[in-house]
Amino acid sequence: MSKQIGDRQTQFKKRAGPLTHRKHDNSLMLSGGRAGAWTPHDLRRTGATMMQLLGVSLDLIDRCQNHVMAGSRVRRAYLHHDYEAEKRDAWERLGVRLDVLLAGDEMDAQLATPD
Incomplete structure (x- = not known):
């Protein structure tokens, strides 16, 4: 579950590139990202x-x-x-x-x- 949530808060991830077979977006970002990752x-x-x-x-x-x-x-x-x-x-x-x-x-x- 942690990975699934993290994959939907990519703004906070420092990855060289997208991981295969994973979702990559900011759909679970709260407060426009001002509150940080959760x-x-x-x-x-x-x-x-x-x-x-x-x-x-x-x-x-x-x-x-x-x-x-x-x-x-x-x-x-x-x-x-x-x-x-x-x-x-x-x-x-x-x-x-x-x-x-x-x-x-x-x-x-x-x-x-x-x-």
């Missing part, structure tokens, strides 16, 4: 930040991102709750927020952001 990791960071703004706990955000959880080996050995329902709720809240933003209605976007 990567899939930036999407993870943005999603995590949005979840935080929506009131999702930091521990749950870590679980949604499949981070290794801190704590002793004993704790990791004994505590096996998978937080499936909680993660589903966090992802649903993020999805609703993204839907509002993509709809482009600024008033709805303001209402969908908790104070």
